[in-house]
Amino acid sequence: MRYFIVDDDAASRRMLKQIILEGDMGVVIGEADSGVNALEPIVSSDPDFVLIDLLMPSLDGIETIDQLRNQGFKGNFIMISQVENKEMIGEAYEKDIEFFIHKPINRIEVQSVLKKTSERLLLKKSLLTIRKSILHFEEETKEESHRTIKDMVSSILNDMGILGEVGSDDIVSIIDFLSSSKEKTIQIPPLKDIYEQLASQTKFNSIEIMKESKAIEQRIRRTISIAMSNLATLGAVDYTNPEFEYYAPRYFEFAEIRTLMKNIQENEPAPRKTKINVKKFLQVLYVEANEKFKHSLK
Amino acid sequence: MRYFIVDDDAASRRMLKQIILEGDMGVVIGEADSGVNALEPIVSSDPDFVLIDLLMPSLDGIETIDQLRNQGFKGNFIMISQVENKEMIGEAYEKDIEFFIHKPINRIEVQSVLKKTSERLLLKKSLLTIRKSILHFEEETKEESHRTIKDMVSSILNDMGILGEVGSDDIVSIIDFLSSSKEKTIQIPPLKDIYEQLASQTKFNSIEIMKESKAIEQRIRRTISIAMSNLATLGAVDYTNPEFEYYAPRYFEFAEIRTLMKNIQENEPAPRKTKINVKKFLQVLYVEANEKFKHSLK
DNA sequence: TTAAAATGTCGGATAATGTCGGATTTTATA
DNA sequence: TATAAAATCCGACATTATCCGACATTTTAA
Numbered sequence A, B: 001m002r003y004f005i006v007d008d009d010a011a012s013r014r015m016l017k018q019i020i021l022e023g024d025m026g027v028v029i030g031e032a033d034s035g036v037n038a039l040e041p042i043v044s045s046d047p048d049f050v051l052i053d054l055l056m057p058s059l060d061g062i063e064t065i066d067q068l069r070n071q072g073f074k075g076n077f078i079m080i081s082q083v084e085n086k087e088m089i090g091e092a093y094e095k096d097i098e099f100f101i102h103k104p105i106n107r108i109e110v111q112s113v114l115k116k117t118s119e120r121l122l123l124k125k126s127l128l129t130i131r132k133s134i135l136h137f138e139e140e141t142k143e144e145s146h147r148t149i150k151d152m153v154s155s156i157l158n159d160m161g162i163l164g165e166v167g168s169d170d171i172v173s174i175i176d177f178l179s180s181s182k183e184k185t186i187q188i189p190p191l192k193d194i195y196e197q198l199a200s201q202t203k204f205n206s207i208e209i210m211k212e213s214k215a216i217e218q219r220i221r222r223t224i225s226i227a228m229s230n231l232a233t234l235g236a237v238d239y240t241n242p243e244f245e246y247y248a249p250r251y252f253e254f255a256e257i258r259t260l261m262k263n264i265q266e267n268e269p270a271p272r273k274t275k276i277n278v279k280k281f282l283q284v285l286y287v288e289a290n291e292k293f294k295h296s297l298k
Numbered sequence C: 001t002t003a004a005a006a007t008g009t010c011g012g013a014t015a016a017t018g019t020c021g022g023a024t025t026t027t028a029t030a
Numbered sequence D: 001t002a003t004a005a006a007a008t009c010c011g012a013c014a015t016t017a018t019c020c021g022a023c024a025t026t027t028t029a030a
Helices: A010-022 A035-045 A061-070 A086-094 A107-137 A149-159 A166-180 A191-199 A206-237 A242-251 A254-265 A278-296 B010-022 B035-045 B061-070 B086-094 B107-136 B142-159 B166-180 B191-199 B206-237 B242-251 B254-265 B278-296
Strands: A002-006 A027-032 A049-053 A076-081 A099-102 B002-006 B027-032 B049-053 B076-081 B099-102
Touching: A002 A010, A002 A035, A010 A027, A010 A107, A027 A035, A035 A049, A035 A061, A049 A061, A049 A107, A061 A076, A061 A086, A076 A107, A086 A099, A086 B107, A099 A107, A099 B107, A107 B086, A107 B099, A107 B107, A149 A166, A149 A242, A149 A278, A149 B278, A166 A191, A166 A206, A166 A278, A191 A206, A191 A278, A206 A242, A206 A254, A206 A278, A206 B242, A206 B254, A242 A254, A242 A278, B002 B010, B002 B035, B010 B027, B010 B107, B027 B035, B027 B142, B035 B049, B035 B061, B049 B061, B049 B107, B061 B076, B061 B086, B076 B107, B086 B099, B099 B107, B142 B166, B142 B242, B142 B278, B166 B191, B166 B206, B166 B278, B191 B206, B191 B278, B206 B242, B206 B254, B206 B278, B242 B254, B242 B278
Parallel strands: A002 A027, A002 A049, A049 A076, A076 A099, B002 B027, B002 B049, B049 B076, B076 B099
Antiparallel strands: none
8 A cells, every 4th residue: 555644743754654664554655744745746646545634734634635636636535633623523524534543643543544444445446346347247237126016005004003904904905906007097996896806816706705895894994993093192192293294184084083182182081983984095095105106216 | 234332321322323323324233231231132143343332331342342252253343432542542453443433422423434344344245255156156145134134123122122122032033034934925924823833943742832832922922011111111201202203103002102101201100901912013013124124225 | 048020821801803784975867 | 956876884793813910930139
């Protein structure tokens, strides 16, 4: 590795140089005692690493880095300084320095850091070489692990806290099925038809299909009912809860949710009969899942 | 990347975790508040990086590293501490830590260092893989993915504060087992069947299997119950707490959590009968762990 | 060592689910 | 707008999966 040292303190420069040589880490191809004096030699000698002090008169470390980058220097920086101020250190890291070492200089510390950073550089270089040669063979193996409609739906159901319910599976299948059918209607078909379609995927005589679609219907209804009371409970604890705010008015009859909330807040009053609108729920879910899906394809 | 955090200061742990998650740098698969408590979980979970404080009561950072190395731990250490003493820092570097970060914690600094260190590890791993595949020409990489599903689960269980519980092992095994089975249904099979499957991996006659599956059931139930009261405690103090807000409604019966919270707030003794929904918990965990896993493959 | 806590074991309580008839609401049509 | 038909919604019951208390046993802490 080829190093360049920038520090206004000659003693520091000497120590760093000695550490590099002793540790057999590479060569020091130049030094400078100020930012200004460092610019030209660095650009022309193009070292792998620049060890630079943060605090220097006239041009400080960060400014020097800026200037060098502007002039197209691509090497790495390691900053060495006694600054304790976290603001400045953070700023330095934002300039994409490799690492910040605190003064006073400690042999082991410096050696260890230099070893790791140079190792990293070497690894990167060899991998880049390998990749280049592989790229000739391989045309972009675009791994498409894109999120599917199903993922979108389960994420929404999860937000409502009903992913665990049995009916969720039915809901996911239904939305998936609707989305994959050719006709891109906004309006979903009659629920009965949907249930039967879904049922006929597992059962094969009409009696069984009828039974199963009845079962599906109940499962979905109960699941939605649980979603409602979940959201109501959520809202009762904290009505600024984002999930509550978003889902409660969109997917349900908000009036029903509100009465539920009241029941919950005033403690015991038992779960009264609440209206469950399956159609609205599925309709909204269908549209929203598709929108999200489209959006996720960028 | 898979991180483990050891720091006696809970605030520091929290900050670090947040930085890792925000920066999308990986998962935190466990935490510990002391060196002693860190040993076992680190050895068994085998993280890529251990973020460790230098100054801790009883067993300090360096001693902890020693012990872990003695037990065969091969991962990397990043030390984070407010120590200024160059002697100690040097000593730490001699233990072959990756880097030393000075407290107070600075987001940009930590992110930058973690990014660089994880990059270095990745590079190293890829080179190893390449070398191996050149030597053997064909290489199986199936085992890797297994580990990561487990990691996702551990990370979630850690968030809920139940990683150490006995039942956690059962839960992890179950999710891992479910994920590796061919059928990619969203719906998990009946709990009874799951328990029996898991039990039959250790016991071999039907009586024993029955007993073991009963035991598994109870372990899991008790573990989930602890998770619930943990989250309720979090929520009772601050219901905008991110862990609470996310996990409480999705993994549990939120209504139950709510009554738990009330009890805590009103300082009532009453740990009354609470409903524990194992099915919901496992179902959601299964889906989420897989989702996260997919995401981690980018 | 002993007390207390955690875990295993088991039977019975409880709540989830499938099934079905019928009440209620929506839609189509005159 | 009235009315019938269709669609949707709901309650109730039987059947199980799931859940839970209580006690026995083991492990842990003191």
